[in-house]
Amino acid sequence: xxxxxxxxxxxxxxxxxxxxxxxVVKKRELPPPQEGEIAVRVVWMSVDPYMRGxxxxxxxxxxxxxxxxxxxxxxxxxxxxxxxxxxxxxxxYVVGFNGGWRDHWVGKPEMFQKVDPAMAPLSTYLGxxxxxxxxxxxxxxxxxxPVEGDTMxxxxxxxxVGSIVCQIAKLKGCKVIASAGSEEKCxxxxxxxxxxxxxxxxxxxxxxxxxxxLAEHGPKGINCYFENVGGMHLEATLNxxxxxxxxxxxxxxxxxxxxxxxxGPYNLINLIGRGALMQGFIVSNYAHLALEFFSEMxxxxxxxxxxxxxxxxxxxxxxxxxxxxLFSGENTGKAVIRVAPDKV
Amino acid sequence: xxxxxxxxxxxxxxxxxxxxxxxVVKKRELPPPQEGEIAVRVVWMSVDPYMRGxxxxxxxxxxxxxxxxxxxxxxxxxxxxxxxxxxxxxxxYVVGFNGGWRDHWVGKPEMFQKVDPAMAPLSTYLGxxxxxxxxxxxxxxxxxxPVEGDTMxxxxxxxxVGSIVCQIAKLKGCKVIASAGSEEKCxxxxxxxxxxxxxxxxxxxxxxxxxxxLAEHGPKGINCYFENVGGMHLEATLNxxxxxxxxxxxxxxxxxxxxxxxxGPYNLINLIGRGALMQGFIVSNYAHLALEFFSEMxxxxxxxxxxxxxxxxxxxxxxxxxxxxLFSGENTGKAVIRVAPDKV
Numbered sequence: 001x002x003x004x005x006x007x008x009x010x011x012x013x014x015x016x017x018x019x020x021x022x023x024v025v026k027k028r029e030l031p032p033p034q035e036g037e038i039a040v041r042v043v044w045m046s047v048d049p050y051m052r053g054x055x056x057x058x059x060x061x062x063x064x065x066x067x068x069x070x071x072x073x074x075x076x077x078x079x080x081x082x083x084x085x086x087x088x089x090x091x092x093y094v095v096g097f098n099g100g101w102r103d104h105w106v107g108k109p110e111m112f113q114k115v116d117p118a119m120a121p122l123s124t125y126l127g128x129x130x131x132x133x134x135x136x137x138x139x140x141x142x143x144x145x146p147v148e149g150d151t152m153x154x155x156x157x158x159x160x161v162g163s164i165v166c167q168i169a170k171l172k173g174c175k176v177i178a179s180a181g182s183e184e185k186c187x188x189x190x191x192x193x194x195x196x197x198x199x200x201x202x203x204x205x206x207x208x209x210x211x212x213x214l215a216e217h218g219p220k221g222i223n224c225y226f227e228n229v230g231g232m233h234l235e236a237t238l239n240x241x242x243x244x245x246x247x248x249x250x251x252x253x254x255x256x257x258x259x260x261x262x263x264g265p266y267n268l269i270n271l272i273g274r275g276a277l278m279q280g281f282i283v284s285n286y287a288h289l290a291l292e293f294f295s296e297m298x299x300x301x302x303x304x305x306x307x308x309x310x311x312x313x314x315x316x317x318x319x320x321x322x323x324x325x326l327f328s329g330e331n332t333g334k335a336v337i338r339v340a341p342d343k344v
Numbered sequence: 345x346x347x348x349x350x351x352x353x354x355x356x357x358x359x360x361x362x363x364x365x366x367x368v369v370k371k372r373e374l375p376p377p378q379e380g381e382i383a384v385r386v387v388w389m390s391v392d393p394y395m396r397g398x399x400x401x402x403x404x405x406x407x408x409x410x411x412x413x414x415x416x417x418x419x420x421x422x423x424x425x426x427x428x429x430x431x432x433x434x435x436x437y438v439v440g441f442n443g444g445w446r447d448h449w450v451g452k453p454e455m456f457q458k459v460d461p462a463m464a465p466l467s468t469y470l471g472x473x474x475x476x477x478x479x480x481x482x483x484x485x486x487x488x489x490p491v492e493g494d495t496m497x498x499x500x501x502x503x504x505v506g507s508i509v510c511q512i513a514k515l516k517g518c519k520v521i522a523s524a525g526s527e528e529k530c531x532x533x534x535x536x537x538x539x540x541x542x543x544x545x546x547x548x549x550x551x552x553x554x555x556x557x558l559a560e561h562g563p564k565g566i567n568c569y570f571e572n573v574g575g576m577h578l579e580a581t582l583n584x585x586x587x588x589x590x591x592x593x594x595x596x597x598x599x600x601x602x603x604x605x606x607x608g609p610y611n612l613i614n615l616i617g618r619g620a621l622m623q624g625f626i627v628s629n630y631a632h633l634a635l636e637f638f639s640e641m642x643x644x645x646x647x648x649x650x651x652x653x654x655x656x657x658x659x660x661x662x663x664x665x666x667x668x669x670l671f672s673g674e675n676t677g678k679a680v681i682r683v684a685p686d687k688v
């Protein structure tokens with residue numbers, strides 16, 4: 001069975017923010033699966049901020065840069081259409097770190113999980129029950145370790161990870177101060193997700209102004225900070241970090257499209273006097289906790305204690321637009337692309 | 345019994361590096377000790393980098409700024425000359441966080457410890473067996489947690505804290521890369537303290553050059569970094585920090601005399617991809633471990649496994665010079681001032 005895939009390539013390595021013409025769709029006939037491989041049709045694909053890092057050719061990171069000679073790649077939920085792997089049968093739904101940015105994929109299903117479309121909507125395996133959910137849960141449970149009554153600040157709070165962080169923090173008894181980029185997002189955070197304070201960061205010109213707001217709403221200092229944004233947010237938090245405070249460094253999306261790196265915060269030295277911790281992490285550090293995560297998160301989602309929102313884009317060709325929306329603040333909650341209908 | 349004390353005051357809050365005339369000695373008649381107080385003659389006093397922070401009037405920190413109306417203060421080893429406290433008798437030697445920057449002191453001996461001049465030279469209770477020793481030990485045992493074969497980088501390595509860090513790291517089986525500010529210091533670090541590599545940081549113009557040296561000598565990356573200096577040292581380390589690396593943020597002496605704060609490192613984001621930790625601390629966070637520290641460190645010092653060097657200044661009037669020497673790199677090991685002979 002030969003399949004023609006549509007695959008998205010980078011046309012060049014972008015400097016600064018990528019543009020729509022940084023991407024191109026190409027067609028390619030896929031080989032049939034070899035022993036140990038599967039062929040899938042992609043149903044949902046994910047765009048995530050970390051992918052921007054892979055678009056820099058010279059950065060040494062935990063995953064290699066994308067090649068211009070191969071399609072982009074990323075997380076996807078797919079359905080098996082041919083299998084030469086004993087664990088996967090035709091019709092199975094799978095979630096994996098490969099298969100995104102295209103509509104068909106053939107390869108070894110390393111780190112793939114089978115998922116049940118009856119248990120939760122398939123797209124949630126890319127969001128609240130997937131990598132962003134594990135990221136939020138692990139940052140809280142493994143790094144921030146809030147105790148009841150702690151004040152937690154969350155930047156990028158309306159994003160795929162941040163919105164889950166806010167809700168877990170509330171379930172753990174924290175006072176939650178959330179930062180997002182529009183009034184509409186702030187309203188959603190307050191009214192739907194139950195955060196105590198939602199700040200529209202566009203109202204604050206610099207870290208001094210944001211510091212004032214944090215000091216006002218967190219008079220005992222910030223015990224926990226879940227960092228998705230960097231820049232002004234980090235500097236303001238370091239001004240008001242509580243003694244023994246913890247910072248989970250998950251992302252710095254404000255920096256990803258800088259052609260030249262920005263300097264770090266002027267007040268990093270505050271970590272010393274406050275005896276505070278800053279721990280960087282990527283979700284794969286905590287892959288071994290995926291089952292523990294799932295067993296805590298799935299019931300919360302099922303009971304409506306953790307809500308989620310998706311910004312859905314239709315069709316593979318919309319993937320670049322969805323990706324660029326991560327940096328312009330277009331998306332609320334998890335951005336996903338419906339590449340094909342769940343069932344054929 | 346009335347005692348006239350000589351006490352050192354700040355003449356003004358310094359901007360940038362203090363000057364000799366930032367300090368003045370004044371005489372004052374001390375009141376006799378009240379109930380619960382002791383009077384002491386100061387034998388040894390300490391100058392430490394953290395004191396620079398207390399010379400800024402507006403900085404919120406873990407200890408309040410020095411007042412211009414009162415003498416400076418700090419760690420000292422003293423001998424009791426009058427006591428109205430049940431735990432202290434005339435003739436006892438004590439080490440405490442008060443009594444420095446003067447030759448006599450009267451007050452409540454809070455957090456004072458009695459020390460035995462027969463067990464170790466009195467000045468060591470200000471150094472290897474005192475606050476700098478506990479700082480080094482706690483940063484390693486509580487934050488860096490090296491495992492055998494780890495590469496540890498130590499900045500300010502010839503200083504009071506750094507020189508002890510280097511030796512504990514060797515005892516724990518690390519490869520130690522040390523940075524100091526002169527060839528003479530580097531030679532001492534190599535020949536006497538047994539570090540594997542000693543770098544004279546004045547040979548490196550910027551973080552790029554220092555990064556190259558660290559990559560050459562620590563080809564598997566830096567697992568542990570004991571930070572005393574800040575600036576270029578931190579930025580270079582973040583370029584080569586190993587996956588899962590730990591940074592103990594103890595001091596940033598390169599920043600203390602800046603009238604304007606310097607920006608933080610441009611590559612803080614590396615903490616994310618490397619899953620690395622940065623933990624700030626001050627020694628008082630670990631005061632509860634003082635006995636555990638002492639029981640491990642005293643035998644090491646007794647057996648010559650941890651060596652120490654002191655830069656000794658004679659006479660109270662030399663205290664400002666000793667203090668300024670902390671920032672110019674004049675001192676090797678612990679800087680102490682012999683205010684009076686051990687025995688009268």
